[in-house]
Amino acid sequence: xxxxxxxxxxxxxxxxxxxxxxxxxxxxxxxxxxxxxxxxxxxxxxxxxxxxxxxxxxxxxxxxxxxxxxxxxxxxxxxxxxxxxxxxxxxxxxxxxxxxxxxxxxxxxxxxxxxxxxxxxxxxxxxxxxxxxxxxxxxxxxxxxxxxxxxxxxxxxxxxxxxxxxxxxxxxxxxxxxxxxxxxxxxxxxxxxxxxxxxxxxxxxxxxxxxxxxxxxxxxxxxxxxxxxxxxxxxxxxxxxxxxxxx
Ligand code: NDP
Numbered sequence: 285x286x287x288x289x290x291x292x293x294x295x296x297x298x299x300x301x302x303x304x305x306x307x308x309x310x311x312x313x314x315x316x317x318x319x320x321x322x323x324x325x326x327x328x329x330x331x332x333x334x335x336x337x338x339x340x341x342x343x344x345x346x347x348x349x350x351x352x353x354x355x356x357x358x359x360x361x362x363x364x365x366x367x368x369x370x371x372x373x374x375x376x377x378x379x380x381x382x383x384x385x386x387x388x389x390x391x392x393x394x395x396x397x398x399x400x401x402x403x404x405x406x407x408x409x410x411x412x413x414x415x416x417x418x419x420x421x422x423x424x425x426x427x428x429x430x431x432x433x434x435x436x437x438x439x440x441x442x443x444x445x446x447x448x449x450x451x452x453x454x455x456x457x458x459x460x461x462x463x464x465x466x467x468x469x470x471x472x473x474x475x476x477x478x479x480x481x482x483x484x485x486x487x488x489x490x491x492x493x494x495x496x497x498x499x500x501x502x503x504x505x506x507x508x509x510x511x512x513x514x515x516x517x518x519x520x521x522x523x524x525x526x527x528x529x530x531x
Pocket of ligand 1: 309327331354358485
């Protein structure tokens with residue numbers, strides 16, 4: 285799937301919700317999915333960033349997106365219920381959910397982690413993803429073919445020193461994906477994980493400040509895998525954790 289070539293209209297008539305759509309990989313996924321015909325619901329923390337992505341999509345002549353400013357750290361059941369009601373009213377169904385937003389927190393020994401940082405990371409990276417998936421589920425059931433994609437990491441598959449609560453949150457993401465996937469079985473909904481691998485974004489720069497960013501893949505280079513999992517070419521793929529970069 286690293287060399288997957290999606291048809292120009294591969295996502296036509298699909299409505300896809302992307303968390304963390306204002307920056308980094310989420311922003312590029314939003315532009316890419318819109319380019320392939322999807323209507324994108326751009327969810328993120330910073331309204332101004334979402335508005336920039338909105339403008340880019342509209343200026344390129346892609347389907348008009350929607351904006352949902354929401355800080356996942358403080359989001360409540362009612363926020364998710366309201367979001368589901370608005371999507372139901374405007375679109376009637378949801379065909380894709382890209383659970384992409386995450387925070388890194390600070391790196392360091394687990395022995396010294398700060399409890400409030402730990403709680404924030406779990407809230408944004410785990411609890412919010414679980415809740416948004418739960419509350420979107422009735423809308424995903426209404427799609428003829430729905431895809432939920434969680435975002436993992438290499439440190440969510442093999443423990444690595446000093447990656448602290450972030451690594452723990454990504455192990456939880458892998459487990460959440462597997463549990464959801466086992467429960468849905470063979471239905472109209474498939475649930476998988478992407479591990480983007482080292483990618484040129486601000487999160488990567490904060491983890492590796494001294495790194496030469498030109499040695500890293502860009503988010504654009506990952507998009508064949510992101511397109512594959514959101515398009516109907518992956519209809520039979522469920523419960524997989526897939527690398528967006530070849531090994
Ligand atoms: P960025 O930090 O560049 O972007 C993260 C996005 O998530 C931003 O749009 C940010 O919004 C949003 N976000 C953060 N906190 C919240 C919040 N509380 N509420 C709502 N939105 C929020 O990260 P990347 O693009 O690099 O990462 C995307 C995904 O890929 C993450 O899940 C990350 O863990 C994963 N990943 C990335 C790798 C990499 O090398 N880049 C490697 C492995 C995994 P705002 O800008 O408004 O804060």
